[in-house]
Amino acid sequence: xxxxxxxxxxxxxxxxxxxxxxxxxxxxxxxxxxxxxxxxxxxxxxxxxxxxxxxxxxxxxxxxxxxxxxxxxxxxxxxxxxxxxxxxxxxxxxxxxxxxxxxxxxxxxxxxxxxxxxxxxxxxxxxxxxxxxxxxxxxxxxxxxxxxxxxxxxxxxxxxxxxxxxxxxxxxxxxxxxxxxxxxxxxxxxxxxxxxxxxxxxxxxxxxxxxxxxxxxxxxxxxxxxxxxxxxxxxxxxxxxxxxxxxxxxxxxxxxxxxxxxxxxxxxxxxxxxxxxxxxxxxxxxxxxxxxxxxxxxxxxx
Amino acid sequence: xxxxxxxxxxxxxxxxxxxxxxxxxxxxxxxxxxxxxxxxxxxxxxxxxxxxxxxxxxxxxxxxxxxxxxxxxxxxxxxxxxxxxxxxxxxxxxxxxxxxxxxxxxxxxxxxxxxxxxxxxxxxxxxxxxxxxxxxxxxxxxxxxxxxxxxxxxxxxxxxxxxxxxxxxxxxxxxxxxxxxxxxxxxxxxxxxxxxxxxxxxxxxxxxxxxxxxxxxxxxxxxxxxxxxxxxxxxxxxxxxxxxxxxxxxxxxxxxxxxxxxxxxxxxxxxxxxxxxxxxxxxxxxxxxxxxxxxxxxxxxxxxxxxxxxxxxxxxxxxxxxxxxxxxxxx
Numbered sequence: 001x002x003x004x005x006x007x008x009x010x011x012x013x014x015x016x017x018x019x020x021x022x023x024x025x026x027x028x029x030x031x032x033x034x035x036x037x038x039x040x041x042x043x044x045x046x047x048x049x050x051x052x053x054x055x056x057x058x059x060x061x062x063x064x065x066x067x068x069x070x071x072x073x074x075x076x077x078x079x080x081x082x083x084x085x086x087x088x089x090x091x092x093x094x095x096x097x098x099x100x101x102x103x104x105x106x107x108x109x110x111x112x113x114x115x116x117x118x119x120x121x122x123x124x125x126x127x128x129x130x131x132x133x134x135x136x137x138x139x140x141x142x143x144x145x146x147x148x149x150x151x152x153x154x155x156x157x158x159x160x161x162x163x164x165x166x167x168x169x170x171x172x173x174x175x176x177x178x179x180x181x182x183x184x185x186x187x188x189x190x191x192x193x194x195x196x197x198x199x200x201x202x203x204x205x206x207x208x209x210x211x212x213x214x215x216x217x218x219x220x221x222x223x224x225x226x227x228x229x230x231x232x233x234x235x236x237x238x239x240x241x242x243x244x245x246x247x248x249x250x251x252x253x254x255x256x257x258x259x260x261x262x263x264x265x266x267x268x269x270x271x272x273x274x275x276x277x278x279x280x281x282x283x284x285x286x287x288x289x290x291x292x293x294x295x296x297x298x299x300x301x302x
Numbered sequence: 303x304x305x306x307x308x309x310x311x312x313x314x315x316x317x318x319x320x321x322x323x324x325x326x327x328x329x330x331x332x333x334x335x336x337x338x339x340x341x342x343x344x345x346x347x348x349x350x351x352x353x354x355x356x357x358x359x360x361x362x363x364x365x366x367x368x369x370x371x372x373x374x375x376x377x378x379x380x381x382x383x384x385x386x387x388x389x390x391x392x393x394x395x396x397x398x399x400x401x402x403x404x405x406x407x408x409x410x411x412x413x414x415x416x417x418x419x420x421x422x423x424x425x426x427x428x429x430x431x432x433x434x435x436x437x438x439x440x441x442x443x444x445x446x447x448x449x450x451x452x453x454x455x456x457x458x459x460x461x462x463x464x465x466x467x468x469x470x471x472x473x474x475x476x477x478x479x480x481x482x483x484x485x486x487x488x489x490x491x492x493x494x495x496x497x498x499x500x501x502x503x504x505x506x507x508x509x510x511x512x513x514x515x516x517x518x519x520x521x522x523x524x525x526x527x528x529x530x531x532x533x534x535x536x537x538x539x540x541x542x543x544x545x546x547x548x549x550x551x552x553x554x555x556x557x558x559x560x561x562x563x564x565x566x567x568x569x570x571x572x573x574x575x576x577x578x579x580x581x582x583x584x585x586x587x588x589x590x591x592x593x594x595x596x597x598x599x600x601x602x603x604x605x606x607x608x609x610x611x612x613x614x615x616x617x618x619x620x621x622x623x624x625x626x627x628x629x630x631x632x633x
Contacts, residue, residue, distance in 0.1 A: 028432060028433075028434070031429055031432045031433055032433055032434055032437045034429065035426075035429055035430070035433050035437050035438070035440075035441050036437060036440065036441075038426065038441065039437075039440050039441045039444045039445075040444075042441075042444045042445055042447075042448050042505065043444040043447060043448075045448075045451075045456070045459045045460060045463060045505065046444075046447050046448070046451065046459070048459065048462070048463060048470065049455070049459045049462075052462065060468070061468075063467065063468050063473070065470055065473045065474075107349045107350040107353060108350060110346040110347070110349060110350065111346060111347050111349075111350035111351065113343075113346050114342075114343035114344070114345075114346035114347045115343075115347070118342065118343035120343050120344075123343075126347070126351075128623065129354075131619075131623065132616070132619055132623075133354060133358050135562055135615055135616070135618075135619040135622070136358055136362065136612065136615075137565070137566045137588070137608075137611050137612055137615050138358075139566055139568050139588045139591075139592070139611075140365065140588070140591065140607075140608030140609070140611045140612050141358070141361040141362065141365060141608070142592060142595070142596075142608075143365065143368060143591075143595045143601055143604050143605050143608060144360075144361035144362075144364035144365045144368060144605070145357070145361050146596075147364070147368075147378075148360070148361060148364070169357065170357060172353060172357070173353055173354065173356070173357025173358055174357075174358075176350050176353060176354060177354065177358075180350065205342055209346070230450070230452075233452065234452040234453055234454065234569075236453065236454050236568075236569040236572070236573075237568050237569065237572075237592070241592075241596060252454075253452070253454040253569075256454055256455070256458065257454075257573070265462075265465070267462050267465070267468060270458050270462065271458070271459070271462065273455075273458075274454075274455035274458050274459060277452060277454070277455050278450075278451055278452060278455045281450050281451070281452060282447060282450050282451075284450075285446060285449070285450035286443070286446060286447075286450070
């Protein structure tokens with residue numbers, strides 16, 4: 001894997017490279033102890049989430065504060081999945097996120113090819129447009145998008161309000177600028193010689209892009225698609241605004257909120273739902289973290 | 303200035319070994335092969351930019367447009383004629399003390415989140431350079447876990463931890479003798495509610511700063527530090543006069559990213575304070591605009607708030623672009 005590795009590569013290199021900040025053993029022990037304490041503190045909410053999801057409902061309602069449970073049960077998960085139809089919402093979230101990933105990655109890849117491997121007059125200006133549109137507070141666009149989708153729905157029902165298509169559409173729009181910005185680095189890194197060789201072998205421009213360039217930047221494409229996936233998966237505002245009455249088209253974040261009832265929160269169910277919603281993101285995130293981190297750093301750095 | 307640019311080159315070198323393989327001067331020539339081919343790049347650009355124009359450009363135009371109209375439920379359903387009112391929505395806002403208090407809340411809340419995120423993130427990044435590898439890996443892994451947690455579930459877990467009766471935090475406080483926390487509601491008081499949301503926000507956003515600044519510190523070449531040490535510079539002196547200036551571009555960038563992210567916070571406030579707190583005490587601009595539009599059906603007023611929000615963030619973005627340009631970024 002040609003991972004663009006930030007954290008772990010450094011770790012591996014640590015023994016032979018002289019560590020610049022390393023002082024005496026006791027000081028280091030203090031730093032290690034402090035860091036471990038902080039790590040425990042940071043991990044605690046996630047630990048508590050999983051633990052509470054596994055505790056029996058009676059223990060939770062009695063206010064059990066023990067940091068362990070002797071009788072783990074999957075009751076909360078069953079309650080979430082059966083009573084509140086969480087499986088359906090999970091599926092909706094997966095569908096929306098996957099479709100967004102596919103469309104936005106393909107579009108962003110093509111655009112980043114144009115912006116990195118061609119010389120043309122507007123290139124720099126368009127790059128600035130991409131950078132600026134990353135910064136647009138999309139939350140502020142809820143109102144115009146609401147009306148846009150309402151009108152669009154009359155012509156093309158599948159992207160109208162209350163349809164999963166509406167969520168797909170807005171998230172494709174929001175994912176593209178960052179995806180272009182991130183893929184730019186990966187596409188630019190493919191040496192020009194490869195391109196010339198492909199040309200000599202008679203490949204057309206598009207043939208080169210599809211059969212040579214795309215496989216070469218696949219790692220970057222994966223990293224960038226994970227980012228689109230996560231931002232779509234986590235979306236709460238647009239799901240709340242656009243899916244008004246069609247319960248069956250709700251996505252996970254809104255479904256989770258239905259467990260919040262004044263003074264009668266079913267915490268076991270909320271935590272179980274949270275676990276179900278968090279696990280996929282966690283897996284993806286850790287799987288691509290190195291590329292994601294460098295991509296982010298690259299993206300914020302330019 | 304030379305220090306700045308060389309630090310930057312180092313940073314990009316370590317972060318992307320792929321990129322460092324090409325000679326640094328290849329910036330212009332690397333594009334020559336596909337080169338100038340007239341309309342071809344536009345075919346690649348068109349799909350993405352059509353989507354961007356339809357889903358970002360046009361909505362921004364409409365946002366400004368709607369903010370200039372008296373646009374309420376009656377106009378939406380077509381029962382009343384649409385009336386152009388110019389800047390009236392903005393005048394209403396400026397005259398409304400609630401708007402100013404919401405703006406104040408937003409700036410204070412976002413400011414506190416930015417400062418805390420940066421403080422926690424950079425101090426942990428510095429701490430991380432002194433750790434045994436396995437401790438550092440543990441710290442990074444749990445931080446990535448917090449980073450990856452969706453805002454909605456993060457808010458739910460923090461709410462549970464701080465629940466008045468069933469929450470672990472109150473129980474722990476009571477058990478060490480602070481009985482006034484028995485049944486204490488953290489969301490009842492305005493500032494404790496903001497504090498609760500801010501701690502959730504810091505929890506899930508410091509990892510970005512940690513990871514980025516740590517990469518920056520690692521990218522400072524050991525030779526520079528060694529040379530300074532041979533010249534007799536003390537450790538604090540090295541930190542202040544060498545590492546800090548070299549890290550400045552990275553710190554600037556994470557600062558601006560933090561400002562932008564924290565200014566736009568919606569989910570955490572909406573969920574943890576149940577839509578803006580008791581009597582709207584915890585409203586921030588984004589939530590306020592949303593409530594004006596979709597709860598009170600004042601779409602014109604809500605759009606005006608959106609425009610103000612966008613304008614403020616665009617100012618921050620311009621500063622960001624200037625910094626990028628000054629650090630010699632090749633676009």
